[in-house]
Amino acid sequence: MTIKDLAAKTGYAVGTVSRALNGHPHVSEKARQTILEAAQESGFQLNTNAKQLKQHHSNTILVIVKGIGNELFGEMVESIQHLVAQTPYQLAVDYLDEDLNEVTRAVQLCREKKPLGILFLGGNNRNFSQAFSSVEIPCVLVTNNARALGLKNLSSVSTDDVEAAREAIDTLVEMGHRKIAIIGGDRAVSDTSRLRYEGCMESFARHGIAFDTEKDYQGVRYSCLDGYQAVRSLLGAGRRFTAIFATADVMAIGAIRALWEAGLRVPEDVSVMGVDGLPLGDFLVPQLATVRQNVPELARRSVEILLDAIENDSPACHEQIPFTIARRESVRPISTQGVT
Amino acid sequence: MTIKDLAAKTGYAVGTVSRALNGHPHVSEKARQTILEAAQESGFQLNTNAKQLKQHHSNTILVIVKGIGNELFGEMVESIQHLVAQTPYQLAVDYLDEDLNEVTRAVQLCREKKPLGILFLGGNNRNFSQAFSSVEIPCVLVTNNARALGLKNLSSVSTDDVEAAREAIDTLVEMGHRKIAIIGGDRAVSDTSRLRYEGCMESFARHGIAFDTEKDYQGVRYSCLDGYQAVRSLLGAGRRFTAIFATADVMAIGAIRALWEAGLRVPEDVSVMGVDGLPLGDFLVPQLATVRQNVPELARRSVEILLDAIENDSPACHEQIPFTIARRESVRPISTQGVT
DNA sequence: TTGTAGGCGTTATCAT
DNA sequence: ATGATAACGCCTACAA
Numbered sequence: 001m002t003i004k005d006l007a008a009k010t011g012y013a014v015g016t017v018s019r020a021l022n023g024h025p026h027v028s029e030k031a032r033q034t035i036l037e038a039a040q041e042s043g044f045q046l047n048t049n050a051k052q053l054k055q056h057h058s059n060t061i062l063v064i065v066k067g068i069g070n071e072l073f074g075e076m077v078e079s080i081q082h083l084v085a086q087t088p089y090q091l092a093v094d095y096l097d098e099d100l101n102e103v104t105r106a107v108q109l110c111r112e113k114k115p116l117g118i119l120f121l122g123g124n125n126r127n128f129s130q131a132f133s134s135v136e137i138p139c140v141l142v143t144n145n146a147r148a149l150g151l152k153n154l155s156s157v158s159t160d161d162v163e164a165a166r167e168a169i170d171t172l173v174e175m176g177h178r179k180i181a182i183i184g185g186d187r188a189v190s191d192t193s194r195l196r197y198e199g200c201m202e203s204f205a206r207h208g209i210a211f212d213t214e215k216d217y218q219g220v221r222y223s224c225l226d227g228y229q230a231v232r233s234l235l236g237a238g239r240r241f242t243a244i245f246a247t248a249d250v251m252a253i254g255a256i257r258a259l260w261e262a263g264l265r266v267p268e269d270v271s272v273m274g275v276d277g278l279p280l281g282d283f284l285v286p287q288l289a290t291v292r293q294n295v296p297e298l299a300r301r302s303v304e305i306l307l308d309a310i311e312n313d314s315p316a317c318h319e320q321i322p323f324t325i326a327r328r329e330s331v332r333p334i335s336t337q338g339v340t
Numbered sequence: 341m342t343i344k345d346l347a348a349k350t351g352y353a354v355g356t357v358s359r360a361l362n363g364h365p366h367v368s369e370k371a372r373q374t375i376l377e378a379a380q381e382s383g384f385q386l387n388t389n390a391k392q393l394k395q396h397h398s399n400t401i402l403v404i405v406k407g408i409g410n411e412l413f414g415e416m417v418e419s420i421q422h423l424v425a426q427t428p429y430q431l432a433v434d435y436l437d438e439d440l441n442e443v444t445r446a447v448q449l450c451r452e453k454k455p456l457g458i459l460f461l462g463g464n465n466r467n468f469s470q471a472f473s474s475v476e477i478p479c480v481l482v483t484n485n486a487r488a489l490g491l492k493n494l495s496s497v498s499t500d501d502v503e504a505a506r507e508a509i510d511t512l513v514e515m516g517h518r519k520i521a522i523i524g525g526d527r528a529v530s531d532t533s534r535l536r537y538e539g540c541m542e543s544f545a546r547h548g549i550a551f552d553t554e555k556d557y558q559g560v561r562y563s564c565l566d567g568y569q570a571v572r573s574l575l576g577a578g579r580r581f582t583a584i585f586a587t588a589d590v591m592a593i594g595a596i597r598a599l600w601e602a603g604l605r606v607p608e609d610v611s612v613m614g615v616d617g618l619p620l621g622d623f624l625v626p627q628l629a630t631v632r633q634n635v636p637e638l639a640r641r642s643v644e645i646l647l648d649a650i651e652n653d654s655p656a657c658h659e660q661i662p663f664t665i666a667r668r669e670s671v672r673p674i675s676t677q678g679v680t
Numbered sequence: 681t682t683g684t685a686g687g688c689g690t691t692a693t694c695a696t
Numbered sequence: 697a698t699g700a701t702a703a704c705g706c707c708t709a710c711a712a
Contacts, residue, residue, distance in 0.1 A: 002704095003705065003707095012682075013682065013683045013684075014705095014707090015682070015683060015685095016681080016682055016683075017708090018706065018707060018708085019681095019682090022707085023620070026463055026681060026682085027682085028682085029681075031681080045451070046705085046706075047395040047450060047451060047704085047705050047706070048389075048391050048448075048452050049388075049389045049390075049392045049704085049705075050389075050688090050704070050706040050707085051705080051706055051707075052389045052688095052706045053389040053390050053672070053688050053689065053704090053705085053706075053707095054450050054687080054688050054705085054706050054708085055706085055707070056688090056707095068408060069411065071409065077408075077534045095408070095433070095435050108385065111385070111387060111388075112387070112388050112389055118686080157702090163408055190439045208419075224619065224620055224622075224623040225623075227620070228623060231430075237551070245700080250683085252621050252622070254623045256625065257622075257623040257624070257625060257663055260625045279564065279565070280564055280593070280620075282564075282597075282689060283564040283565075283567075283594045283597040284593070284597070284624070285597060285600045287597065287626070299445070305522075309711085341691065342688090342689055342690085343689065343691095344689080352697040352699085353693095353698065353700070354697075354699085355699060355700075355701090356697080356698055356699075358690065359691095359692060359697095361693085364697085366697055367697070368697060370700080379703090386686085386690075387689050389688085389689080389690090390688070390689035390690040390704085391689080391690055391691075392690090392692095392704095393688090393689085393690075393704050393705065394690045394692080394703080394704050395690085395691065395692095395704090396691090396704090428701090494695085535706080623689080635703090649705070668687085
């Protein structure tokens with residue numbers, strides 16, 4: 001069943017059928033009716049390949065999600081769908097494995113889908129500096145700050161990672177903690193991990209707290225298991241602390257379990273704070289203290305900035321969205337004395 | 341940059357270039373070298389639209405995942421990728437919202453990608469009985485038993501939901517529990533929910549335990565929040581029980597939180613068992629008892645059955661993969677006396 | 681408003 | 697082994 005068959009069936013020419021099907025102007029109401037009806041009845045659908053092959057641009061906004069399994073991105077996609085549904089544009093979502101190159105993928109999808117703009121959910125600055133030059137449509141990188149890249153068509157909307165980590169540590173310090181261990185990502189690989197590490201160091205410096213990165217920073221992957229193992233190696237190495245800052249909620253969850261197995265209670269013996277604000281954290285016992293990213297706002301500004309760039313050719317800009325520190329049950333104030 | 345440009349550049353004809361690029365036979369070693377090199381150098385990539393438009397079948401195996409956010413499927417996709425990587429076939433993964441129709445999508449993707457076969461991760465039997473007839477390639481539905489549908493080209497690999505639920509309840513009963521509440525899905529909507537409910541009832545019947553579905557079965561959605569709310573309404577309605585069986589781990593997590601807020605400890609006051617075997621469950625305090633689905637095996641058999649159907653035209657078959665009951669910290673035996 | 685025809689980039693079928 | 701050429705299904709000028 002092709003557009004030709006539909007043409008034959010309705011007595012119109014393929015051109016008219018195409019126009020009717022795509023809601024283009026210059027089609028009589030009668031023709032539109034007849035054609036749409038026939039299409040409906042026969043279950044006809046346009047062949048995307050032929051369509052995209054021919055079209056020089058669609059009216060699609062593309063979302064490239066890096067890393068399925070990242071719950072935060074799941075929420076964000078929902079928000080984005082909501083927002084874009086209120087515009088004349090279509091949304092296409094593409095999920096990519098964590099370890100694949102999102103920019104390479106974008107280049108490919110640009111040729112295939114010819115989107116109006118791209119929203120990257122997650123990504124690595126290095127990939128952008130290497131391969132982004134051949135992307136010419138406006139894009140927004142969500143989650144990372146891309147200002148330093150200085151790319152003309154790449155905006156960014158992110159949480160201030162340095163500030164977020166600094167405030168997390170500030171909070172713990174305010175509560176009386178001075179011996180804090182950090183479970184983060186690999187700073188050599190992930191921009192975010194590096195920035196969060198820097199934020200931690202700033203806070204330590206301001207408070208005159210010594211921190212032994214070699215011994216009290218664990219650079220691991222973002223998973224429960226890695227958080228669990230990180231705490232075990234800290235404890236195994238004889239490190240002692242009254243608080244742990246994990247730069248992702250999932251790592252914090254693993255950390256809590258490892259502490260529990262070692263006979264340490266949260267928050268009685270050790271306070272634990274994560275980052276992200278996963279919905280799951282609200283249901284844990286104890287509820288997980290966290291640096292909560294403002295997902296709806298990240299989504300809203302990303303879409304706004306992208307649309308503005310598409311419609312008004314606005315130049316790239318870089319925004320940071322405020323976060324909030326959620327002091328939940330997994331942290332508690334301690335007297336500065338009682339350090340283990 | 342098209343295949344024509346490459347032809348001009350290398351001095352060969354487009355036909356030769358196409359063959360070389362696709363690894364087809366009847367291309368001289370010299371031509372292959374020259375062309376591949378030129379393609380490499382200029383970063384040329386085939387246009388998927390044109391390719392798929394022309395091809396009458398690809399060598400792709402398609403995976404349609406229904407419901408991002410389902411961690412179990414994430415694991416399964418990984419296993420599948422591993423397995424298919426050892427075959428000459430390519431894998432394409434398509435993610436679909438929970439509430440969209442996976443069969444409609446399959447029909448569309450068949451026209452677009454012309455895959456050799458499809459693996460459905462999750463799906464609704466009703467959708468299959470309605471719209472599957474126009475799919476003609478071999479398919480495997482993973483997670484649901486599709487035997488009853490009697491479709492010639494649809495196999496299935498699943499966990500026996502009736503049996504799984506029955507054994508879960510059996511386990512709780514063996515531990516001395518007789519007052520058990522159930523948090524499940526909507527039996528009118530989900531096949532799986534209905535079967536698990538039946539399994540529970542079978543176990544109750546065998547043990548001569550009365551169960552008041554109206555009051556002690558909560559049909560909700562599969563989320564932490566729904567599990568949480570379900571327990572609150574149970575308690576609010578004055579229901580008392582020594583154990584809860586939640587037909588998904590995420591609901592169990594929410595349930596535990598609600599119990600905790602009501603001053604009930606797990607497992608001291610109430611035992612909780614889930615279904616799925618999410619990796620996360622291992623890191624909770626208490627570790628979540630669960631009916632653990634055998635994900636690697638589900639993946640392995642699904643792929644094997646699909647390949648067998650593709651390569652040998654084997655008829656559809658329906659397998660159940662054994663599960664295991666993981667008695668973890670969230671359940672405990674009680675004396676039959678001490679019912680709250 | 682409607683019809684006609686050329687071409688999008690590729691594969692595949694012919695010859696050569 | 698290689699080259700020419702006709703589709704694939706659709707969009708889009710342009711002509712009517």
